[in-house]
Amino acid sequence: MSIKKISKEELSQLVSTLIASGDRVEGVQAKDDKFAFGPLTSADDLRLDYDVTLLSPRKYVLPPVESLMTFEVGGRYQSEYDTEKLTLIGVHPYDMIALNQIDQVFSQDEVDNHYTTRRKNMTLIACDVVTPSENVFASSMGTATVSEGYDILLTDIGDAYVADAPTEKGQALLCNAADATAEDLAKRQAVQERNQSDLNRHPLNCKIEDLPQLLEKAYDHPVWEEKAASCFSCGSCNQVCPTCYCFNVQDDVSWDLKSGTRSRAWDGCLLENFANVAGDHNFRKKRNDRFRHRLYRKGKYVPEKLGIGTACVGCGRCITACVPGIANPVDIYNTLLNDIKL
Numbered sequence: 001m002s003i004k005k006i007s008k009e010e011l012s013q014l015v016s017t018l019i020a021s022g023d024r025v026e027g028v029q030a031k032d033d034k035f036a037f038g039p040l041t042s043a044d045d046l047r048l049d050y051d052v053t054l055l056s057p058r059k060y061v062l063p064p065v066e067s068l069m070t071f072e073v074g075g076r077y078q079s080e081y082d083t084e085k086l087t088l089i090g091v092h093p094y095d096m097i098a099l100n101q102i103d104q105v106f107s108q109d110e111v112d113n114h115y116t117t118r119r120k121n122m123t124l125i126a127c128d129v130v131t132p133s134e135n136v137f138a139s140s141m142g143t144a145t146v147s148e149g150y151d152i153l154l155t156d157i158g159d160a161y162v163a164d165a166p167t168e169k170g171q172a173l174l175c176n177a178a179d180a181t182a183e184d185l186a187k188r189q190a191v192q193e194r195n196q197s198d199l200n201r202h203p204l205n206c207k208i209e210d211l212p213q214l215l216e217k218a219y220d221h222p223v224w225e226e227k228a229a230s231c232f233s234c235g236s237c238n239q240v241c242p243t244c245y246c247f248n249v250q251d252d253v254s255w256d257l258k259s260g261t262r263s264r265a266w267d268g269c270l271l272e273n274f275a276n277v278a279g280d281h282n283f284r285k286k287r288n289d290r291f292r293h294r295l296y297r298k299g300k301y302v303p304e305k306l307g308i309g310t311a312c313v314g315c316g317r318c319i320t321a322c323v324p325g326i327a328n329p330v331d332i333y334n335t336l337l338n339d340i341k342l
Helices: 008-020 093-107 112-121 170-175 182-198 208-216 223-228 236-240 285-305 317-321 328-340
Strands: 002-005 024-031 034-039 064-073 075-077 084-092 122-128 151-154 162-165 248-254 257-266
Touching: 084 093, 093 112, 093 122, 093 285, 112 122, 122 170, 151 182, 151 248, 151 285, 162 170, 182 248, 208 285, 208 328, 223 257, 223 328, 236 317, 248 285, 285 328
Parallel strands: 024 084, 084 122, 122 151
Antiparallel strands: 002 162, 024 034, 064 075, 064 257, 151 162, 248 257
């Protein structure tokens, strides 16, 4: 591990060098009064003081639409892999933890080579939060800070950044930077300790370790029907969530019926046809069943599958995106806590 100190001017120079290399470089930029990841053409466009991006960096490891292979009549096929090198700058800790979770999912059992190939070609530069967003609750989810997954973690200490580089890729980028002093590290610790408590616009009234036990007793609670009565089944909460990884696979055949492409695209458990199977049977047709499934996935199913605390990282995007205002996981969990004794 290498912990360096880099001035803001030096960081700007590093970003400019990355852009000039010709490799793909993407980072957080202002979009009017919002922020979004996008291609960087100038280091001046990079914003590390942002509150939250509209979409999470999930789109870089699992694109909204991705070609998996091409095929021809007669059985010949060719798998397609994305081997482009990418440097992604400005990933917040909660989003980094989300990427770590998805890494774990796609590396289990039958390893997804399309995913892992893309991931190996990425260099991730994360940054601690400077400006809390209006709906963040990462402190309650234990995701306000991160300790792994990134190649570099930048922490703004006022006049410069402390840069933690645990990987060879990160260390190579910071090879000319000076070592951080004890004073620098103390400033970094102060930032991270503050974020561990302050990134909490919606406090959860229990420990995240209690959520599986809570949900075990809540399957028939009336909150699912009450909230789902206002649900549009639009799937916005799924699409903006950094930990959702469900997808649909589709074959598209050319007009001459001689060739085609197999692709996958984002899907979401709130969408009406998500649980459709052969014979047009839908085993989660009711909105309240779909609504409940999303909250169980975040608080029980995936945590038990991966051995983690929670599959909700507290970014707050679902709260912001939900038009009827029913997607807040903390609001629902706290409602259950009022009625169910752990």
